[in-house]
Amino acid sequence: MRKLRIWLEDRLGTVPIFTFLRKKDVPQHKHSFLYYTGSSILLFLGIQIVTGIMLALYYQPTLKEANASVARIMTEVPLGWIIRSIHSWSSSFMIGLVMIHLLGIMLTKAYRSPREATWMSGVFLLVISMLFGFTGYLLPWDDLSLSATKVGTDIPNIIPVIGAWVTKFLRGGEDVTGDTLTRFFIFHVCVLPLMIFFILAIHIFLVQKHGMSIPLEAERKKEKVKALPFWPNFVLRESVAWMVLLGVLLTVAVILAPSLEPAADLMAPAPEGIKPEWYFLFLFQTLKIFPAKVFFVTGEALAVLAISLAMAFLFFLPLIDTRPWEKKGKVITWLAYAFLFYAAAMTVWSLL
Amino acid sequence: MRRSALAFWLLLIALSWAITPYLGAGELQDAPKTKAQTPAKGSEQVTIHPSPKNIREKTAVFVFVAWLWLSIGILIYILRLKIKEADRLFHYRYYEDWENATEPPPDPCSKPSGKK
Numbered sequence: 232m233r234k235l236r237i238w239l240e241d242r243l244g245t246v247p248i249f250t251f252l253r254k255k256d257v258p259q260h261k262h263s264f265l266y267y268t269g270s271s272i273l274l275f276l277g278i279q280i281v282t283g284i285m286l287a288l289y290y291q292p293t294l295k296e297a298n299a300s301v302a303r304i305m306t307e308v309p310l311g312w313i314i315r316s317i318h319s320w321s322s323s324f325m326i327g328l329v330m331i332h333l334l335g336i337m338l339t340k341a342y343r344s345p346r347e348a349t350w351m352s353g354v355f356l357l358v359i360s361m362l363f364g365f366t367g368y369l370l371p372w373d374d375l376s377l378s379a380t381k382v383g384t385d386i387p388n389i390i391p392v393i394g395a396w397v398t399k400f401l402r403g404g405e406d407v408t409g410d411t412l413t414r415f416f417i418f419h420v421c422v423l424p425l426m427i428f429f430i431l432a433i434h435i436f437l438v439q440k441h442g443m444s445i446p447l448e449a450e451r452k453k454e455k456v457k458a459l460p461f462w463p464n465f466v467l468r469e470s471v472a473w474m475v476l477l478g479v480l481l482t483v484a485v486i487l488a489p490s491l492e493p494a495a496d497l498m499a500p501a502p503e504g505i506k507p508e509w510y511f512l513f514l515f516q517t518l519k520i521f522p523a524k525v526f527f528v529t530g531e532a533l534a535v536l537a538i539s540l541a542m543a544f545l546f547f548l549p550l551i552d553t554r555p556w557e558k559k560g561k562v563i564t565w566l567a568y569a570f571l572f573y574a575a576a577m578t579v580w581s582l583l
Numbered sequence: 584m585r586r587s588a589l590a591f592w593l594l595l596i597a598l599s600w601a602i603t604p605y606l607g608a609g610e611l612q613d614a615p616k617t618k619a620q621t622p623a624k625g626s627e628q629v630t631i632h633p634s635p636k637n638i639r640e641k642t643a644v645f646v647f648v649a650w651l652w653l654s655i656g657i658l659i660y661i662l663r664l665k666i667k668e669a670d671r672l673f674h675y676r677y678y679e680d681w682e683n684a685t686e687p688p689p690d691p692c693s694k695p696s697g698k699k
Contacts, residue, residue, distance in 0.1 A: 305631050312633035464669045471662050478655045482648050488633040 251439070256458035257465040258445045265335040266443060266465075267472045268328050274473050275325035276427070278480070279363075282318040283420065290370065292416035294409030297372035298494035305491055316488035321480055322364055326510045329357050337548070337567045340560050341444035347549035349437040352430050354546045359427050364508050366419040372412060373492035378501040380415075381407050383511075386518075389532045408497065447559060506581065513577035514538060541570075591661060595654075 240246050257266060289308055291300040304311035333353055336342055342350035369380045384407060387397035403410030445456045459465050507515050517538060521530030544551065552563050635641040 302631055305633055316633065460669075460673055464666065464673055467662055467666045467669055471659055471666075474655045474658055474662070478652055481651055485644055485648060490633065491631040493630065 252462050253460075255439075255461035257461050258443055259457040259459050260446050260449065262335070262339055262446055265332070265339065267469060268332040268335065269438070270469050271472060271476055272325055272328045272332060274476065275321045275328065275480075276431075278317065278321045279325065280424075282314050282321065285314050286318055287420055290416075292370070292413050294372070294412060297370065297412055298491070301371045301491055312488055313484060316484040317480065319489050320484045320487075322360075322367065323509065324476070324480055326357075326360050326364060329353075329360050330510070333357060334567060334571065336444075338564055339444065340447055340552070340563065342549045343552065343554070344549070346437070346441050346444065349434060349441060350549050351546060352434040352437065355430050356427065356434060358542075359423055359430065361510060363419065363423050363427075364510060366415040366423065368508055369407075369412060369415045370419065371491055372495050374495045374499065374502045375492060375505060377407060377495035377497075378505040379507045380411065381501070382505065382515075383507065384411070386531075386535060389529070389535045406497075509578065512581040513574040516577040516581040519581075587661075594657060 257263070286304060289300055289304050289311070291297060301315070304315055306312075308314075336350065336353070365380075365383060369376045384398055384401045387401070388394045390397065399405065401411070401414065402408070403414045448454075449456045506512065518531060518534045521534040523530050525533055548563070552560055554560060635644050
């Protein structure tokens, strides 16, 4: 075993990596729990990949077979329903944790220099995670997912010049059809995974390069923060968090497994109560509350503009808040709380 | 160290044996085998709810969840012991490179900080 390890180390050159991990420290303070969210996202991403591959073995992305193949997964494939349930729930857990992770970084101002690129890659990862959810929602091909996709793919149409082309590209035609399903499947299992791996690699590299941030108070007072070795002390603590999260995921997946609606009918009118996944609800409600027309502009266009500006603000936050570590950045803190309150209120309103 | 590793693996095997009948035999996915086949043209399509349909399946689900949390509890207990051991080694600066050390090692009789 030792000989094999040495042989592998010689070939792969892993010695510097292990030396780095042995010397890596993790700061210990009252916000340390935020460090666990990053690794937990990786755990859920791993679960998504494994369960996704298992589902892809049986899923058929065609108009005729999409819904029927999901039905087969749920009824005929051994433990198929639980695999689908884990896949569905772990995506929700993952996106929830990405949101908590970003919010935590925003509140602790960990995006400031030199971690601007780390933050930006993180926002990219949030967008990709949400796109995973959006493309995956159509795959069971039921009425609700079809209508939600129609609404979702119609949004880019509002953008001047390129909007119509983007909508047509996403749909593979003028309307949501079997071509859209095939495209969404390709995005879901091929394009988006490639993108997430690429950006995740950059993100992890940047996190290792700049190290983990310490609280503003400690930075201001020039205090030395206690640190814990990454290996084995932090990894063991992380494992406890993973165990608990795995337990919660499996329990929820077994008890609250998602159902499957009948196959969508392309000629049927949109059903009542169209709703996207929970993480899109606040955006969905934002689109709904805008009036039909404000002066010469449609309400929908204004809503899309407001959402785009908010996303741009989020992405360029480290370039907007360029103040040094000594500054608390209360405005950003209040903005983060205001956004949290707004998103929660809109989500609840949408569910009512 | 070896004995604890052996105990850990034995425990894991025992737990997996206990869970296997509920997983391997496919007890849990029996539930929705009612009308969930590929819908033929013209036939009525139904919503598939993957919930246990009878008391036997319901029991199987709860037994699975109970076993799951029991094994997680045991694993967390083992991990806590490992964390304590790792923290103690860190406190006594076991991982440090003593050839280049500038400070003397802590008193072996002192206790790790935060512990009475």
